[in-house]
Structures are given as structure tokens and as C-alpha cells.
Amino acid sequence: MSKHLDAPFHTRGESLYVDDNPAPDGMLHAAVVGSPFAHGDIRKLDVSRALAADGVVAVFTAEDIPGENEIGPILKGEVLLAEDKVGYIGQPVAFVVAKTPEIAREAVELVDIEVDELPIVVDPREAHAKGHFIDTPRTFSLGDVDAAFENCDVIVEGECEIAGQEHLYLETNRARAIPEEGDRVKCFSSTQSPYAVQKSCARICGVPHHKIEIDVKRLGGGFGGKEDQATHWACMVVMAARILRKPVELVLHRLDDMQMTGKRHPYSADFKIGLREDGTIEAFDCKMYQNSGAAADLSTAVLERSLFHATNSYAIPNARIYAAPCRTNLQPHTAFRGFGGPQAMFVVESALAKAAEAMGMGREELQYENLLTDGDVFPYGQTVESAQAKACWDDAVETFDLAGMREAVEAYNASHDTTKKGLAVMPICFGISFTKIFLNQASALVHIYTDGSVSVSTGGVEMGQGVTTNIAEIAAAEFGIARERCKIESTNTTRIANMSPSAASATTDLNGNATILATNEILDRFRTMLAPEIDCEPDQISIVDETVLVDGEETDWTWEKVVNHAYINRVGLSAHGFYATPGIHFDTDEEKGRPFAYHVYGTAITQVTVDCLRGRYDIDTVRVVHDLGRQINEVVDLGQIEGGLAQGLGWMTLEELAYDEEGRLLSNALSTYKAPDVYALPDDMQVKMRTIDNPSGPRGSKAVGEPPLMYGIGVYFAIRDAMRAFAERDYEFDAPITPEKVLMGLHGHVLGGGDATSVSST
Ligand code: MTE
Ligand code: LUZ
Ligand code: MOS
Known part of the structure; x- marks a missing residue:
């Protein structure tokens, strides 16, 4: 497996950041x-x-x-x-x-x-009541929600409070x-x-x-x-x-x-969910109040993604999703891995949890009954194609023996009074493409020097996620040469104009596809140049392992010879590729369209042990089946999945932003803001990739950056599961579920500290 390109620099401390370059006079x-x-x-x-x-x-x-x-x-x-x-x-x-x-x-x-x-106002519900908006609230709807509620066997309502994240x-x-x-x-x-x-x-x-x-x-x-x-x-x-x-x-x-600086947006939400006796979801009504902070920043775009992901991985025939960007006197909150998706998914997962509890059904059973399949329609009008929701779920159930895990948890709980184990399954479905359609474009500039070395510039920014590694792998594979020949340049506005942000998990998709267009242009020139030399047709020619093949037969043309020949014969060794994602559109008047090139799916199984006297808990295990296309670099993908998961677990458990009454951030340092360390993470973290060719991605790949964060939501419901094994009460949906909140949830009525929300913050 080839490494992340920055690995040697990072581990030796040689990587250069803005202020590491020698200071000018x-x-x-x-x-x-x-x-x-x-x-x-x-x-x-x-x-x-x-x-x-x-x-x-x-x-x-x-x-x-x-x-x-x-x-x-x-x-x-x-x-x-x-x-x-x-x-x-x-x-x-x-x-x-x-x-x-x-x-x-x-x-x-x-x-x-x-x-x-x-x-000052710091609470989005209060801002909402006062009409303090960043922009007009929006509603997505599908079917006839009010009529559908009339025909439901069970209707459950609830509220969520979801914290931000540094x-x-x-x-x-x-x-x-x-x-x-x-x-x-x-x-x-x-x-x-x-x-x-x-x-x-x-x-x-x-x-x-x-x-x-x-x-x-x-x-x-x-x-x-x-x-x-x-x-x-x-x-x-x-x-x-x-x-x-x-x-x-x-x-x-x-x-x-x-x-x-702004953080992940805290959200408050109200939900109402209606089901038939057999567990089929008929109707979902949800209102999200986004704590946008004091200025717009990207809040309206984040809000839009909350609307898109409000039904997560579930088919809900009648849905009404309302979302309001509420102006408060906090930092202008901003993009954070998942971009409003995670908050929305937490709401629907809470609704399912509460419904399952009310119906005396297993939460997993209810989730599974309602997973998306091909032909279902998202509330925003896109039809589900190549759904992997059930495939990932089934794979996880089988690979990790969910039934066995559940049995073991129950056996443990039957024999333990003060510690309880809990289990939760978390399916994800995340749309890939910028929801602002125009942003789905990218370009690449490829040069080959006369010694056969290659320089690639794109609009992709390396932030640790491995885009340079991916682009190098893509360029090398397309040219049929060693990755070591390809250098990825800094991201520079004079080489690449009008680039979109490196975001929305789409950086490799967009810039990789642009790179392929540029490399193909040069390869076409090579084929045209070589055909008369070798006496064959251009389309018989390919380059593999730095050797020119004609119908798969090796010739004595090496990469370096081809490049040198091109130079001497004045064939251009540079090309610019421009890519725009095809087939996506969205109409904001109708709130309908096909905004995403495709979706990423997956399923995580999380198991925890809660110390029900102290509120402490351990995450025993998180086991994931993740839907990827053909992998470009396995190390990069695994790093993204594990890193995203860790960030999601932190958001749901430990990371708590605290403000004082004047709106000053109290958790403003690493001494007061607790991010997960290795000890907070599960000892047992397993990831199984499902690699299915994706026609939209470069070389059949799928975006990976953000979706795994949402597996972290599972831990919240695993802890809740354990708490209910201790005392079957209707706990609040108030994330993060810090040990303090577990304690107050379980014993607040005895300790006299009120309910869990009294220790939470904005
Ligand atoms: N991984 C690392 N190591 N560092 C980062 O900053 N950002 C995440 C994700 N993974 C990030 C990361 C976010 S928010 C996004 S949108 C994607 O990477 C962006 O990169 P991609 O489009 O190449 O996936
Ligand atoms: N940024 C953005 C994003 O501008 N538009 C998006 O749709 C998006 N999605 C996820 C993360 N960042
Ligand atoms: Mo990521 S939130 O799209 O930068």
C-alpha cells in the first residue's frame, strides 16, 4: 500500500506551513x-x-x-x-x-x-420567536404530511438540542x-x-x-x-x-x-413522526432552528444541507422539513465536516429512537424496515439510485454478528446492576456535490517535463485529507507511470482560476476528474504522434508500467522516450482540463431537483459500557461497513473513515462548548474544551469497505471525507440504550451526552440537580 504523500514530511517534522518558510526581511x-x-x-x-x-x-x-x-x-x-x-x-x-x-x-x-x-440572544429558539433571521426560512416537502398523520397508528413528538463543535x-x-x-x-x-x-x-x-x-x-x-x-x-x-x-x-x-471563529452550528429541533403498527414510517414533520451566529457566513448553505439530509437513510413518503437560520450573538458559525447534515440526521435518529421506545419495538428493527431502496424519492425530489443502505446494513449485521452482539449485551446487562452495555446501529446516507450547483466545477493544469517527470496543479487544497496523494495516484494511473514521477504543486490562484473551495468531500472527485481530462488530452496527442511511428491506429495504443503497448503487446517505446520524442517534434507537453459535474440541478422555488451526483452509504455498529452510578462510559467498539467506489489509495480512505468517526464520537460525547451569560466563550482552550484522545476512542475499531464501481468518481472512486463523521451519532444512541437498560425512562435528546449528563439523566431526580439540560450550555 502506498503511503500518504505527506507522511514522511509530517513524521520528520519537515512539512512547511505558512509561517515555516523563512521570514522575508x-x-x-x-x-x-x-x-x-x-x-x-x-x-x-x-x-x-x-x-x-x-x-x-x-x-x-x-x-x-x-x-x-x-x-x-x-x-x-x-x-x-x-x-x-x-x-x-x-x-x-x-x-x-x-x-x-x-x-x-x-x-x-x-x-x-x-x-x-x-x-443579547444566544438561543436559536428565542431568536426564532423574535424573528431574528439571517435569511428566509425554507421548507422541503413531499407527499401530504397532514393527511398522512391522520392515518398513522402511532404518533410521537419530541425535541432535540444539538451542540456545536470546535x-x-x-x-x-x-x-x-x-x-x-x-x-x-x-x-x-x-x-x-x-x-x-x-x-x-x-x-x-x-x-x-x-x-x-x-x-x-x-x-x-x-x-x-x-x-x-x-x-x-x-x-x-x-x-x-x-x-x-x-x-x-x-x-x-x-x-x-x-x-x-465560528464553529459547527448548534441546532434546536422539534419533530413529530407517524408510523403504522408494523413500523413503517408514514409521516415526518420536523422543524430545525439553526444557531447561525451573528453573521451569515455559510449558514444558509449549511441549512440547505440540513434540509437535504433530514431523512438520512430512510424512505419517508410524507415529509415536511422546515429550517430557519436564526441570528444570535455568537460567532458566525460555519462549515464543519458534514455541513448541517449531522445535525439533521441526529433529529431523525432521535425520532426513530423515540418511536421505537413508544412502540416497544427494537430501534434496529424500525430503522431497517424503513431503509432506502432504489426508486424511493428523497423529499427534494431526487430518485434513489444504486442505494447501498440495505446492502451495507446487511453486510454489517453479518460481518460483525449483530445478533450475537445484542445477545451478549443482554446477557451482560442481566448479570450487572450498576454497569450496563448499550448498542446502536447508525446508517448513513450523504449526498455528494456542492448543493450550490455552480460550485461543482474544477480545473487542472498538467505539465510533463522532458525527463518524464510530471507536475500537476489543481484547485484542490491539501488539509491532511490526502487530496494530493489521490491526485498523484490518479495522474500516475492515467499516464501509466510510477507515482513518484508525479509532483502535486501548491494550490495557486495564478495556475488555477476561480476554484471552488476544497469542501463538500468533492475535492478529489472534481479535481481528479479535471486531472483526467488534462492527462487524456496529452495522451491523445501521444497516440496521434506514435501511431505512424509504430504503424498502428491511435486507439490501439496504451501506456502501462511506463511502456507503450499496442493492443496489449509491449513495444520498445518507454515513457521517457515518448516524452522526449514529443518534445523534439514540438508536441505540447502541457494541458489544462476543465470538469463540471454533469446531470445535477436544483430549483429553489420548487425545492426539487437532482442536486447530488450520487450518495455515500454505510452502517456503523457501536457498543458502549456505561457506569450507571458515576455516569462514566467507555466505547467498547465501533464496527463499520462503508460504501466506497474503487479505492484510489487505501491508506487515505482508512484515515478518513477513522478520523471522521473519531470526530463524530467527540462531537456526540465529550466536546462541549460553554459560554457565559455575556456570550463569551468559556471553553476557549484545550484545557477547557475536551477533544477525544486515544483513550476516549474505542479499543476495537473495525472498518470494512464495500468497493463498488462509481461511474461519477475519478477512476470509479467515491468521495470519503465527510460521511464517516456521521457514524459517530451511533454512540449517542448506544449510551441511551445502556441508560434505558438501567432505568427505562424517556431521556432527553440533548447532545453531547457528556458523562455529567448521563449522571444527571439517570439520577438527576434524586440528586436534585434538575434534568440534564440544566448542566448543558448553548
Ligand atoms: N481530513 C483531514 N485530515 N483534515 C481535514 O481538514 N476536512 C474534512 C475531510 N477530511 C479534513 C479531513 C472535510 S470538512 C472535508 S469537506 C473533506 O475532508 C475535504 O476534502 P475532500 O473533498 O478531499 O474529501
Ligand atoms: N460547502 C458548500 C460544503 O459550499 N456547499 C456544500 O454543499 C457543502 N457541503 C458539504 C461541505 N461543505
Ligand atoms: Mo468540509 S465542511 O466541506 O470543509
């Missing part, structure tokens, strides 16, 4: 002044004390922005630096540029801000800008979206896009957190570098990164 350092108030009108903003400090070169506020103070990616009205109001604690109001990072940070404290404070990328946000001749600037940024950064920098500076060059080598993790929110910091350094004519760097301190 005279480079200055920036630090950001965040609002100390969550909501209010700015009465006074005085930077004079900061400006007077030794070593401070400049302090910039909104007034200094040469172009437009606007960075909204979807909706307008989002500012880089606050003008007359602030909407959350940490909102950038100014930034200091100084000779050292330490001086810059100290000077931040010297900026005087006075604000006429306004009341991205916790190892590399905090950062950018370095270097002024070039004229008024051009080159900027190294840790962004998933170089073009979004280029566009925003240009708008902030009031210059055309081509004056700004963005270069991205790799990120120390993004997880969606740098899909849109890497932009701010790049804009600041680019603007400062242009004005001061000096290189400027900004590296966010972890505390600032956590306080200033």
Missing part, C-alpha cells in the same frame, strides 16, 4: 482586536494609545479599508472590521501591525472600545502577505478556499482579482473551519502589506482563534 506582525462585547453600538474606538506604543507600526480600523468593507461569501452585509456595531465577542474591530508578534498582541490591549450595549485544527488560522512590484500582493494563506480569499482581498483593497495571488501549500487541518473563515486574516495582512509596503504576517493565538 523586515516582516511585520499583526494581532487582532476583538470586540469585548457581544452586542451593541460602538460609541468610541480609540487606537491612539496602541499606536503610540513602542514597536507598533500601524493600527487599522474599518475606516482604513481602501475598498469595500465586505467579506460575505453568500449574502452581502458581512464586514471585515466592525463599523458602528458589534454582534459577538471576538468580532474583529481593528488590527495592530507591529515589529514583533508580542508587541502586536500587547498593543491590542491598548485599544479603547466603548459600546452602548444591547440585549474545529480544533492543529494549525490555527494564519496568513502571510508579501508586497510585489506595482500594487500586487502575494499571500500565503491557510485556507480551504484560495479563490474566496483572493476575491475578498481584492474587494477589501479595491483592486481587480489578478492583482492578488494566493498560494496554499497545505493546511494543518481545516475540517470546514477554513472554508470561509480563513478569509478575514488574509484580508488583513494583504491590506496592511499593500498600505505599508512591507511583508505582514498574522498567526492567530489559539485563544483568539477559538474566540473569534
Whole structure:
């Protein structure tokens, strides 16, 4: 198995990030002044004390922005630096540029801000009731929900509270800008979206896009957190570098990164589900209140994906799904692996759990009865094709012996009073394609040098997920050469224009397909060139293991000979490929269409042991059957599945964002925000791949990045299962289910601490 291309660099500590490159002479350092108030009108903003400090070169506020103070990616009205109001604690109001990072940070404290404070709202239900929206709420519907409820045997209603999640990328946000001749600037940024950064920098500076060059080598993790929110910091350094004519760097301190940037959106939701006696779901009515934070950012797109995934892997003939982006005085929440899908899936899984409990049925039985099959229709109008829901489920049941696991759990529970085991199955179905159709395009630039080595540039950003490894594998396989010959270049806006963010799990799909178009163009030229030389037809020629074959028969033309021959004969050794996903469309008036090229399926079985006296729990095992196409690189896929699962488990169990009453993030460091470590993860983690050719993916592959996170939802229901084995009560759906909440859920009535929600936070 060939390794992740970055593995040797990472393990030797040689990987270069934005601030690891040698600092240019005279480079200055920036630090950001965040609002100390969550909501209010700015009465006074005085930077004079900061400006007077030794070593401070400049302090910039909104007034200094040469172009437009606007960075909204979807909706307008989002500012880089606050003008007359602030909407959350940490909102950038100014930034200091100084000779050292330490001086810059100290000077931040010297900026005087006075604000006429306004009341704050942090709860999306309250914001909803007050009509505080980022944009108009939306509803997807299928069938006749009201009529269907009339004919149900069982109707169950409930509520969910779903917390957000800190991205916790190892590399905090950062950018370095270097002024070039004229008024051009080159900027190294840790962004998933170089073009979004280029566009925003240009708008902030009031210059055309081509004056700004963005270069991205790799990120120390993004997880969606740098899909849109890497932009701010790049804009600041680019603007400062242009004005001061000096290189400027900004590296966010972890505390600032956590306080200033948005997280996974917390959601509140209400559900009502109607079933027939046999367990068939007839109707589902769901209302989701997204805690969007103080500005739009990507919230409306995230909301859209919540609408798309509200029925997860289930066929529900009558559904009404309402979702509202609610404005609150928290950080503008943003993309995070799954992009609104996980929250929506938690709601439908809660509805199924509650229905199963009310009907005295096994949850698994009810889930299985309703799994999607070909020909079913999603509430957004797309017909289910190549469904793998039942196939993955059946495979998991058989491979991991679900019946045996269930029996063992029951036997354990029968013989243990204070510890209980619980089990849950979590099926997933995740749509692949950006839900904004226009984003589903990509290009690639391929060069072959005369020695036969290859350089590939695409719009794909390496954030650890392995896109460079995948692209190298794809280019090598298409050319029929060794992977070592292919170098994947940094992601640069001068080589690739107008790139979409590296997101939506679609980076390898889009950029890999673009790469194939470029390599094919060069291969076509080679075939045309070689046919008369070898005396055959072009389509008889292929290259395998660096040797030219004619109808599968080896010739004495090697890769290097072909390339050299092409060069001498003036045959172009470079090509540009452009790919646009075919066959996808969506009509937002009707809320119907075929938004996804395909879906990724899978099933996870999770088993836990809960200490029902203390609330502590261990995850015994998570066993997964995951639906992939033909694998491009097995190590990359396994890393994505295990990593996504770990992140999902953390979200559901340990990771708890806490704010104080003023809207200040209390869990703003690794000492107060608990992410899963190796000890929190199951000892037994097994992944079985189902590899079925996918016609949409490059070389038959399927996207892998986000879907596995949603397996993590299973742990919530496994813990609930164990709690119900201890005491069969109707526990709340309040994620994450921290040990504290388990304890209060089981014993809150005795301990007098009220219900579990009293210890939860926003
Ligand atoms: N894996 C690592 N190691 N680091 C990351 O930042 N981001 C995730 C996922 N896996 C991420 C990751 C997210 S949110 C997405 S959308 C995909 O990778 C993006 O990459 P892809 O489109 O190549 O799957
Ligand atoms: N980003 C985006 C995403 O802009 N559109 C999407 O549909 C999406 N989906 C998942 C993750 N990021
Ligand atoms: Mo991922 S949330 O699409 O960056």
C-alpha cells in the first residue's frame, strides 16, 4: 500500500506551513482586536494609545479599508472590521501591525472600545420567536404530511438540542502577505478556499482579482473551519502589506482563534413522526432552528444541507422539513465536516429512537424496515439510485454478528446492576456535490517535463485529507507511470482560476476528474504522434508500467522516450482540463431537483459500557461497513473513515462548548474544551469497505471525507440504550451526552440537580 504523500514530511517534522518558510526581511506582525462585547453600538474606538506604543507600526480600523468593507461569501452585509456595531465577542474591530508578534498582541490591549450595549440572544429558539433571521426560512416537502398523520397508528413528538463543535485544527488560522512590484500582493494563506480569499482581498483593497495571488501549500487541518473563515486574516495582512509596503504576517493565538471563529452550528429541533403498527414510517414533520451566529457566513448553505439530509437513510413518503437560520450573538458559525447534515440526521435518529421506545419495538428493527431502496424519492425530489443502505446494513449485521452482539449485551446487562452495555446501529446516507450547483466545477493544469517527470496543479487544497496523494495516484494511473514521477504543486490562484473551495468531500472527485481530462488530452496527442511511428491506429495504443503497448503487446517505446520524442517534434507537453459535474440541478422555488451526483452509504455498529452510578462510559467498539467506489489509495480512505468517526464520537460525547451569560466563550482552550484522545476512542475499531464501481468518481472512486463523521451519532444512541437498560425512562435528546449528563439523566431526580439540560450550555 502506498503511503500518504505527506507522511514522511509530517513524521520528520519537515512539512512547511505558512509561517515555516523563512521570514522575508523586515516582516511585520499583526494581532487582532476583538470586540469585548457581544452586542451593541460602538460609541468610541480609540487606537491612539496602541499606536503610540513602542514597536507598533500601524493600527487599522474599518475606516482604513481602501475598498469595500465586505467579506460575505453568500449574502452581502458581512464586514471585515466592525463599523458602528458589534454582534459577538471576538468580532474583529481593528488590527495592530507591529515589529514583533508580542508587541502586536500587547498593543491590542491598548485599544479603547466603548459600546452602548444591547440585549443579547444566544438561543436559536428565542431568536426564532423574535424573528431574528439571517435569511428566509425554507421548507422541503413531499407527499401530504397532514393527511398522512391522520392515518398513522402511532404518533410521537419530541425535541432535540444539538451542540456545536470546535474545529480544533492543529494549525490555527494564519496568513502571510508579501508586497510585489506595482500594487500586487502575494499571500500565503491557510485556507480551504484560495479563490474566496483572493476575491475578498481584492474587494477589501479595491483592486481587480489578478492583482492578488494566493498560494496554499497545505493546511494543518481545516475540517470546514477554513472554508470561509480563513478569509478575514488574509484580508488583513494583504491590506496592511499593500498600505505599508512591507511583508505582514498574522498567526492567530489559539485563544483568539477559538474566540473569534465560528464553529459547527448548534441546532434546536422539534419533530413529530407517524408510523403504522408494523413500523413503517408514514409521516415526518420536523422543524430545525439553526444557531447561525451573528453573521451569515455559510449558514444558509449549511441549512440547505440540513434540509437535504433530514431523512438520512430512510424512505419517508410524507415529509415536511422546515429550517430557519436564526441570528444570535455568537460567532458566525460555519462549515464543519458534514455541513448541517449531522445535525439533521441526529433529529431523525432521535425520532426513530423515540418511536421505537413508544412502540416497544427494537430501534434496529424500525430503522431497517424503513431503509432506502432504489426508486424511493428523497423529499427534494431526487430518485434513489444504486442505494447501498440495505446492502451495507446487511453486510454489517453479518460481518460483525449483530445478533450475537445484542445477545451478549443482554446477557451482560442481566448479570450487572450498576454497569450496563448499550448498542446502536447508525446508517448513513450523504449526498455528494456542492448543493450550490455552480460550485461543482474544477480545473487542472498538467505539465510533463522532458525527463518524464510530471507536475500537476489543481484547485484542490491539501488539509491532511490526502487530496494530493489521490491526485498523484490518479495522474500516475492515467499516464501509466510510477507515482513518484508525479509532483502535486501548491494550490495557486495564478495556475488555477476561480476554484471552488476544497469542501463538500468533492475535492478529489472534481479535481481528479479535471486531472483526467488534462492527462487524456496529452495522451491523445501521444497516440496521434506514435501511431505512424509504430504503424498502428491511435486507439490501439496504451501506456502501462511506463511502456507503450499496442493492443496489449509491449513495444520498445518507454515513457521517457515518448516524452522526449514529443518534445523534439514540438508536441505540447502541457494541458489544462476543465470538469463540471454533469446531470445535477436544483430549483429553489420548487425545492426539487437532482442536486447530488450520487450518495455515500454505510452502517456503523457501536457498543458502549456505561457506569450507571458515576455516569462514566467507555466505547467498547465501533464496527463499520462503508460504501466506497474503487479505492484510489487505501491508506487515505482508512484515515478518513477513522478520523471522521473519531470526530463524530467527540462531537456526540465529550466536546462541549460553554459560554457565559455575556456570550463569551468559556471553553476557549484545550484545557477547557475536551477533544477525544486515544483513550476516549474505542479499543476495537473495525472498518470494512464495500468497493463498488462509481461511474461519477475519478477512476470509479467515491468521495470519503465527510460521511464517516456521521457514524459517530451511533454512540449517542448506544449510551441511551445502556441508560434505558438501567432505568427505562424517556431521556432527553440533548447532545453531547457528556458523562455529567448521563449522571444527571439517570439520577438527576434524586440528586436534585434538575434534568440534564440544566448542566448543558448553548
Ligand atoms: N481530513 C483531514 N485530515 N483534515 C481535514 O481538514 N476536512 C474534512 C475531510 N477530511 C479534513 C479531513 C472535510 S470538512 C472535508 S469537506 C473533506 O475532508 C475535504 O476534502 P475532500 O473533498 O478531499 O474529501
Ligand atoms: N460547502 C458548500 C460544503 O459550499 N456547499 C456544500 O454543499 C457543502 N457541503 C458539504 C461541505 N461543505
Ligand atoms: Mo468540509 S465542511 O466541506 O470543509
